[in-house]
Amino acid sequence: xxxxxxxxxxxxxxxxxxxxxxxxxxxxxxxxxxxxxxxxxxxxxxxxxxxxxxxxxxxxxxxxxxxxxxxxxxxxxxxxxxxxxxxxxxxxxxxxxxxxxxxxxxxxxxxxxxxxxxxxxxxxxxxxxxxxxxxxxxxxxxxxxxxxxxxxxxxxxxxxxxxxxxxxxxxxxxxxxxxxxxxxxxxxxxxxxxxxxxxxxxxxxxxxxxxxxxxxxxxxxxxxxxxxxxxxxxxxxxxxxxxxxxxxxxxxxxxxxxxxxxxxxxxxxxxxxxxxxxxxxxxxxxxxxxxxxxxxxxxxxxxxxxxxxxxxxxxxxxxxxxxxxxxxxxxxxxxxxxxxxxxxxxxxxxxxxxxxxxxxxxxxxxxxxxxxxxxxxxxxxxxxxxxxxxxxxxxxxxxxxxxxxxxxxxxxxxxxxxxxxxxxxxxxxxxxxxxxxxxxxxxxxxxxxxxxxxxxxxxxxxxxxxxxxxxxxxxxxxxxxxxxxxxxxxxxxxxxxxxxxxxxxxxxxxxxxxxxxxxxxxxxxxxxxxxxxxxxxxxxxxxxxxxxxxxxxxxxxxxxxxxxxxxxxxxxxxxxxxxxxxxxxxxxxxxxxxxxxxxxxxxxxxxxxxxx
Amino acid sequence: xxxxxxxxxxxxxxxxxxxxxxxxxxxxxxxxxxxxxxxxxxxxxxxxxxxxxxxxxxxxxxxxxxxxxxxxxxxxxxxxxxxxxxxxxxxxxxxxxxxxxxxxxxxxxxxxxxxxxxxxxxxxxxxxxxxxxxxxxxxxxxxxxxxxxxxxxxxxxxxxxxxxxxxxxxxxxxxxxxxxxxxxxxxxxxxxxxxxxxxxxxxxxxxxxxxxx
Numbered sequence: 001x002x003x004x005x006x007x008x009x010x011x012x013x014x015x016x017x018x019x020x021x022x023x024x025x026x027x028x029x030x031x032x033x034x035x036x037x038x039x040x041x042x043x044x045x046x047x048x049x050x051x052x053x054x055x056x057x058x059x060x061x062x063x064x065x066x067x068x069x070x071x072x073x074x075x076x077x078x079x080x081x082x083x084x085x086x087x088x089x090x091x092x093x094x095x096x097x098x099x100x101x102x103x104x105x106x107x108x109x110x111x112x113x114x115x116x117x118x119x120x121x122x123x124x125x126x127x128x129x130x131x132x133x134x135x136x137x138x139x140x141x142x143x144x145x146x147x148x149x150x151x152x153x154x155x156x157x158x159x160x161x162x163x164x165x166x167x168x169x170x171x172x173x174x175x176x177x178x179x180x181x182x183x184x185x186x187x188x189x190x191x192x193x194x195x196x197x198x199x200x201x202x203x204x205x206x207x208x209x210x211x212x213x214x215x216x217x218x219x220x221x222x223x224x225x226x227x228x229x230x231x232x233x234x235x236x237x238x239x240x241x242x243x244x245x246x247x248x249x250x251x252x253x254x255x256x257x258x259x260x261x262x263x264x265x266x267x268x269x270x271x272x273x274x275x276x277x278x279x280x281x282x283x284x285x286x287x288x289x290x291x292x293x294x295x296x297x298x299x300x301x302x303x304x305x306x307x308x309x310x311x312x313x314x315x316x317x318x319x320x321x322x323x324x325x326x327x328x329x330x331x332x333x334x335x336x337x338x339x340x341x342x343x344x345x346x347x348x349x350x351x352x353x354x355x356x357x358x359x360x361x362x363x364x365x366x367x368x369x370x371x372x373x374x375x376x377x378x379x380x381x382x383x384x385x386x387x388x389x390x391x392x393x394x395x396x397x398x399x400x401x402x403x404x405x406x407x408x409x410x411x412x413x414x415x416x417x418x419x420x421x422x423x424x425x426x427x428x429x430x431x432x433x434x435x436x437x438x439x440x441x442x443x444x445x446x447x448x449x450x451x452x453x454x455x456x457x458x459x460x461x462x463x464x465x466x467x468x469x470x471x472x473x474x475x476x477x478x479x480x481x482x483x484x485x486x487x488x489x490x491x492x493x494x495x496x497x498x499x500x501x502x503x504x505x506x507x508x509x510x511x512x513x514x515x516x517x518x519x520x521x522x523x524x525x526x527x528x529x530x531x532x533x534x535x536x537x538x539x540x541x542x543x544x545x546x547x548x549x550x551x552x553x554x555x556x557x558x559x560x561x562x563x564x565x566x567x568x569x570x571x572x573x574x575x576x577x578x579x580x581x582x583x584x585x586x587x588x589x590x591x592x593x594x595x596x597x598x599x600x601x602x603x604x605x606x607x608x609x610x611x612x
Numbered sequence: 613x614x615x616x617x618x619x620x621x622x623x624x625x626x627x628x629x630x631x632x633x634x635x636x637x638x639x640x641x642x643x644x645x646x647x648x649x650x651x652x653x654x655x656x657x658x659x660x661x662x663x664x665x666x667x668x669x670x671x672x673x674x675x676x677x678x679x680x681x682x683x684x685x686x687x688x689x690x691x692x693x694x695x696x697x698x699x700x701x702x703x704x705x706x707x708x709x710x711x712x713x714x715x716x717x718x719x720x721x722x723x724x725x726x727x728x729x730x731x732x733x734x735x736x737x738x739x740x741x742x743x744x745x746x747x748x749x750x751x752x753x754x755x756x757x758x759x760x761x762x763x764x765x766x767x768x769x770x771x772x773x774x775x776x777x778x779x780x781x782x783x784x785x786x787x788x789x790x791x792x793x794x795x796x797x798x799x800x801x802x803x804x805x806x807x808x809x810x811x812x813x814x815x816x817x818x819x820x821x822x823x824x825x
Binding site for chain 2: 039040041059231234235297298299383445446447450472473493494497500501593599602603604606607
C-alpha cells in the first residue's frame with residue numbers, strides 16, 4: 001500500500017500500488033472533474049504532482065497538456081498509476097448546485113390532496129367480552145372497505161397500541177396502512193420529491209399537510225465516477241458483472257446523504273417521511289430502480305417499462321419510513337423520461353390553451369410541443385457541448401467558468417464566482433459565439449473570419465485575439481496573464497463547430513415537431529426553457545445563434561427546475577399524479593434518428609441566422 | 613474554362629458549375645475529363661472541411677452540386693467505365709441508425725471513382741463479412757455514431773478473424789466517437805472522424821497494396 005495525499009483538501013488515503021491518481025481520488029472522496037470517467041478522452045482531470053515523476057508523459061497526456069504544463073509537473077489523474085507515496089494538488093471541482101435549486105416557486109395552481117394522509121383514532125381497548133384482534137380493531141376504526149394486512153406495520157402494533165393507550169395516528173396511502181404511531185402526530189407528515197439528473201441529484205422535503213417546501217438539497221450524482229453521460233453509465237451497467245447494483249447503490253447513497261442533511265436541518269425524523277415521488281431521465285429511473293438499462297443505448301432504444309412504478313422504500317433502501325411508498329413517474333420513451341413528464345406537468349401543458357414549446361437543453365435535448373389537443377415529444381442528441389465537454393477550454397458551470405461574453409472594442413467577460421477564469425461553460429459558449437457573430441468575427445456559416453478585408457473592419461484589440469494555430473483558427477477569450485492556469489483561454493474553430501452541431505440538433509428537433517403539428521414557429525405562443533441551463537442562458541444570444549426558433553424574446557420564459565416541480569406536484573396532489581399519467585399516455589413520441597426529414601433539418605439548422 | 617469550373621465547384625457555386633459543365637461538353641471535353649475536374653473541386657471542398665473552414669452544410673451542398681453534374685454527365689459515360697472502380701463496402705454498425713456522415717463519405721468516395729456498396733444502417737457483423745466476401749472489396753468502412761455500439765465494431769473485426777478473411781480487408785471505422793483508443797480496442801486498421809481523411813486513407817490503402825499485386 002502507498003499513501004496519496006490530496007491538496008488543497010488535505011485528504012490522505014492508502015491505496016494499492018499501481019492504482020491511478022483518479023482511482024485514489026475516488027477512494028478519498030475528492031471530486032475531480034472527469035467528464036469521460038477515466039477513459040482518457042476528455043483531458044479534464046488535470047493534477048499537479050508535488051515531486052516530479054520519472055514516468056514519461058503518456059500519449060494522451062501530451063495530447064491534452066501543453067509542454068509547459070507537462071514540465072511544471074501537470075499530469076492527467078486517470079493516466080498516472082502511482083507506485084510510491086505521493087502528494088497531488090487538484091483543482092477540486094467546486095459544484096454550483098444552487099444553479100439547479102435556487103429558483104423555487106411553484107407557478108401552477110393545484111389542489112392540495114396528497115395520497116398520503118393521517119387519521120387520529122381512539123380505539124376501544126379490548127376486554128374479555130371484546131376479543132377483536134389488534135389489526136382488525138384498527139381496521140374497524142378506519143372505516144375503509146379494503147384495507148390490506150400490512151405485515152411490517154402489524155409486527156409492532158400490539159406494543160404501540162398499549163403504550164399509546166389506544167390513542168394512535170394511522171398513516172394511510174389510499175387504503176394502505178403505512179404506519180401506526182402513538183398519540184396524535186397529524187401535524188408531522190412529510191414527503192420527498194426527488195429529481196435524479198445525470199449530473200445532479202436534488203431532493204425536496206415537503207410538508208404534506210401544508211404543501212410547503214421545508215428544504216431542498218442537492219448532490220453531484222455519485223454515479224459520476226462511472227462517466228459523466230448516460231451512455232457511459234449504461235455501458236458500465238451492461239459490461240461490469242456487478243455494475244448495475246453499484247450504480248443503484250451509488251445514487252441511493254447520494255440520496256440518503258442529502259435526505260439526512262434535510263432531516264437534520266428541518267428537525268424531521270426519517271421515519272416521518274411517508275412518501276417519495278421521483279423523476280429522472282429514463283436511464284436514471286432505470287438505474288434507480290435497479291432495472292437493466294442495456295437496451296436503451298442501441299437502436300431501437302427500448303426501456304424495460306414506461307408506466308409509473310411504485311415500490312416500498314425498504315426495497316430500495318431509501319432513507320425514509322421503510323413501509324413508505326416510492327413512486328417513479330412514467331416515462332415516454334427511451335430518451336424522454338419522467339423528468340420531461342414532470343416539466344409538462346409543471347408547465348400545465350396538457351390543459352393550458354395556445355401552442356407551447358418546452359425544451360430541456362442538455363446533453364440530450366428533450367422537447368415537448370403542446371397544442372391542438374396534441375402533445376408531441378422528441379429528444380435530440382445535442383452532445384456534451386452545452387456542458388462544456390468536447391470544447392477545448394470547456395468546463396461545467398462551476399466556479400471560474402466564463403458564463404457571459406460581450407464584445408465592444410475589446411472582450412468583456414462574466415465569470416462565475418467573480419474569480420479568475422478557468423474555462424468556459426455552456427451558457428458562456430453560447431454568449432461568446434453570439435457576441436462574435438454580432439461583431440462579424442464569425443460568419444453565418446460558422447467560420448472565423450480570415451479574409452484581409454473582413455479583418456480590416458475589426459477593432460484592433462479584437463483582431464489581435466484571432467490567430468492561426470496548427471489545428472486551425474482560434475479566438476482568445478482571456479489572455480494567460482489573467483487566467484488561473486496561466487494559459488490563454490480560447491475558442492477554437494472546432495469549438496464553434498461543436499456548438500453548431502449541438503444547436504443544430506435542438507433546432508432541428510423543434511422544426512420536426514412544428515412540422516408534425518403543421519404550424520410555423522411564429523405560431524408558438526410560448527417557449528419554455530426548463531432546467532438550470534434555461535435560467536442562465538441569455539435569451540437574446542440563444543436566438544442570435546439560432547438555438548431556438550425565431551420568436552420574439554418576450555415569448556421565451558425560463559421555468560427553472562420544472563422537472564423537480566413536477567415531482568413536487570405529483571407528491572402533493574393525486575389529481576396531479578393522475579395528470580402525469582395522462583401526459584405520458586397522450587404524448588406522441590417522434591423518433592428522430594431515422595427520420596430523413598431530420599437529417600435535412602439538421603443540416604439546415606447548422607448555419608447561424610443571418611446577422612442583421 | 614477548366615479553372616473556372618474547378619473554382620466554381622470549390623466555391624460551391626451551383627449555377628456557375630452546372631453552366632460550365634454544359635459549356636465544356638459543347639466545347640468537346642469528354643464527360644470523363646469533366647468529372648475529373650469536378651472531382652478535383654470536390655477534393656478542395658474536402659480539404660477545406662478538414663481544415664475547419666467548411667462545415668457539414670457545405671459538404672452537403674457540394675454533394676448536391678456534384679449530383680447535378682452527374683445527372684448531366686452520367687448518361688454520356690459508358691457503362692463499363694462506370695463499373696470499373698475499386699469496390700468498398702460501407703455501412704452503419706448494428707444498433708445504430710445514423711447515416712448522415714456515412715452518406716457524405718460515400719459521396720466523396722464515389723466522386724473519386726470508388727464503387728461503393730452501401731449496406732445502409734443497423735448492419736450486423738455477419739452482413740459485413742458476407743458482403744465483403746461476396747464482392748472481394750479490399751476496404752470496409754464502418755460508420756458509428758452511438759458510442760455504445762463501438763463494441764459491436766469489435767465483433768465485426770473478430771468475425772473477420774474467425775472466418776479467416778481478416779488479411780483480405782482493411783477496416784476503417786468512422787464517426788463522431790472514434791479515436792485512437794477505439795481503434796486499438798476494436799482492432800480496426802484505421803479510424804477517422806473526418807470524411808475527407810477517409811478518402812485519403814482509402815487511397816493510401818490502395819497505394820500500399822499496389823506493389824504487392
